[in-house]
Amino acid sequence: MGSAILPVIFSLKSKLSQITQLNESDDTDINGGQIKNMYTTIIEVLDQRYQDNALLIMCTVLDPRFKIEYIKYNDLSVLKKTIAEFCETTYERIESDSYVNNISNQLASQKKPKTGLSVIFGTPENNNMDNFQEVPLSQKIKNELDLYINNPKIGVEQDSLDWWNINKTTYPIMFVSAKKVMTIQATSLASERIFSKGGISGYESTERKEDDATKESYTGEKKTVSRRGCQMPPLTDLKVALIVVPSRW
Numbered sequence: 001m002g003s004a005i006l007p008v009i010f011s012l013k014s015k016l017s018q019i020t021q022l023n024e025s026d027d028t029d030i031n032g033g034q035i036k037n038m039y040t041t042i043i044e045v046l047d048q049r050y051q052d053n054a055l056l057i058m059c060t061v062l063d064p065r066f067k068i069e070y071i072k073y074n075d076l077s078v079l080k081k082t083i084a085e086f087c088e089t090t091y092e093r094i095e096s097d098s099y100v101n102n103i104s105n106q107l108a109s110q111k112k113p114k115t116g117l118s119v120i121f122g123t124p125e126n127n128n129m130d131n132f133q134e135v136p137l138s139q140k141i142k143n144e145l146d147l148y149i150n151n152p153k154i155g156v157e158q159d160s161l162d163w164w165n166i167n168k169t170t171y172p173i174m175f176v177s178a179k180k181v182m183t184i185q186a187t188s189l190a191s192e193r194i195f196s197k198g199g200i201s202g203y204e205s206t207e208r209k210e211d212d213a214t215k216e217s218y219t220g221e222k223k224t225v226s227r228r229g230c231q232m233p234p235l236t237d238l239k240v241a242l243i244v245v246p247s248r249w
Contacts, residue, residue: 006050012046062177064153064154087144087176088173090177137173164179
């Protein structure tokens, strides 16, 4: 999952930094300089490729296992503004999709009608859903984001997609962005496994043997090869040479 890339890089940097510090403290280690140069090179490559990747940042923030723990920022309010703008743009872009309409219908169905007691005691009608619809979209996203960040993270072994499915009514707007970015593959391994030609030759060989056995059952033609001093007869399209192995070879 792509949301784990930045946390893994963060952990890798920490471990490499610890190794470098240990070698620097040991004056007798002649490889300390080489290890430091290797560390510097690796960090520069990782930072150049992943540090300012906006999509990876959004993907990591929207993962309830990590949130903003592994994101570098100088001002939290600026980071939250960037996240809110991304969620707002994503939501508006696909607002007309049927899935978003279904979410709105689920929220609307939660509105409870008046019961007999509410009519008797004159309890005002529950207008929470109407008030939710009147709140500007930017404010809705801000409320969701504040609640999301302030709540504790889940365990790293838990399924973040299951968490979003369970909490999609609590964060209906952020859920749209999470569903989009968190389903992006971190590597091409899955696609390579689907489209790879590896194993096809073995499959074709097995399939050819099965076809030969089928032809033999239909033609009924069998040829025997002795134990020694005999060459196997040539194969034709409709004939199969059957090697008979004696019980005592």
